[in-house]
Amino acid sequence: MKIKPPHQAQEWSYFSHRESIGKASSSLGIRSNKNTHINCGSSARMAGNMCANVDQIRRQGRWNNTTINGAYLTNLPRELVGSMAGFPTYGRFFYLTRAALHPPTSLCKKLFLAIGG
Structure with a gap:
């Protein structure tokens, strides 16, 4: 799994942050409903x-x-x-x-x- 960071001049949206942490967590078998605050x-x-x-x-x-x-x-x-x-x-x-x-x-x-x- 590869997480694509946004361009450095671009602010990372809440959705992108939540989605990338969710993907990383689920690939490790971690289930959480607090992805952005994990x-x-x-x-x-x-x-x-x-x-x-x-x-x-x-x-x-x-x-x-x-x-x-x-x-x-x-x-x-x-x-x-x-x-x-x-x-x-x-x-x-x-x-x-x-x-x-x-x-x-x-x-x-x-x-x-x-x-x-």
């Missing part, structure tokens, strides 16, 4: 994962509080969920001590049959 939610969540606060994300996307909370961010309290998963509540730390544990080989063999046994 990246808004993921970019807002990625910014949140990088510790941007909701006000910063809202201003960057020029969204009001209803839009950002209802459409682009989850309603889960990120700090609480992170702390329950074992992440510190301060700064940008993503290292979990338990991730350094090495399970016994006998357990790995039971879980992953492809491991020699």
Whole structure:
């Protein structure tokens, strides 16, 4: 599939934008009714994962509080969920001590049959 961009001196119409994103999505097996806004939610969540606060994300996307909370961010309290998963509540730390544990080989063999046994 080839997406034809418009000439550089020409403004891209809403219809052309929507159609090209729809074609690209459907060729990958992605079904969405938000073709022109498909990246808004993921970019807002990625910014949140990088510790941007909701006000910063809202201003960057020029969204009001209803839009950002209802459409682009989850309603889960990120700090609480992170702390329950074992992440510190301060700064940008993503290292979990338990991730350094090495399970016994006998357990790995039971879980992953492809491991020699």
